[in-house]
Amino acid sequence: MIEYNESEFLVETEVPEDELIISRTNLKGNITYANETFCVISGYHEEDLLGKPHNIVRHPDMPSAAFEDLWSTIKSGKQWVGIVKNMRKDKGFYWVKAIVSGVYKNGELVEYKSLRTPISYETKLKYQRLYDKMRSENNERTRKVIYE
Template structure:
């Protein structure tokens, strides 16, 4: 396995303003579709993504309660909207605003889909600080890179 040093956690990949990151999952959260932008921004090939749990791109800065909220919202058949910091294959990161919802066929839930948009600097800062506080309150992992 390739080794990474802590400084790689600093490298951000920006989602271009005119592009959308799209994926679909089965009902257990395994990736069943990813568009080209998803592959480019996450650094994975389509083959590496298909069939994997979506938590493959989970960043350690994300509080687990955000995902508990996501799944309980989906269970209520509602759309979930939120700010997510994701982990690239090379351990860099990218921020998105995600809209996650069910895909229905003849009224039956068959999959989930997520559309992700770029977010601005103010929101990145706001959510980084909020998520740092949420993790600290729940005694979850500290930020991987400490600014001094």
């Protein structure tokens, strides 16, 4: 079990209803494009994101099975849709519905794109509980918030 101070991982950034978070990666998952909304919501400057693995925003609450499913789906040429909790640079978090798919030129896969939109409070609660259960069942790290 990993322990964190009470201030870590507790501040949520809401994704505005009228915003769309967009990013692209190369085939290895390194960021090649991040729109301004992605930068603002994640708390990173564009230069901090470009060339970095997209999992720079992976929140520790996300079960590894979710990303195994994502990679399996997109590598098979299909579109993946799922709910993701991401971590900001300041260790806050934000929830999104993610749509990830391949980008093809002349029939050849050249990169991946991800479009992310806000989700409801009820959906966040549902998936937080689901992901906590998945991590526990798969013996993945869990966290305990320490109040000082």
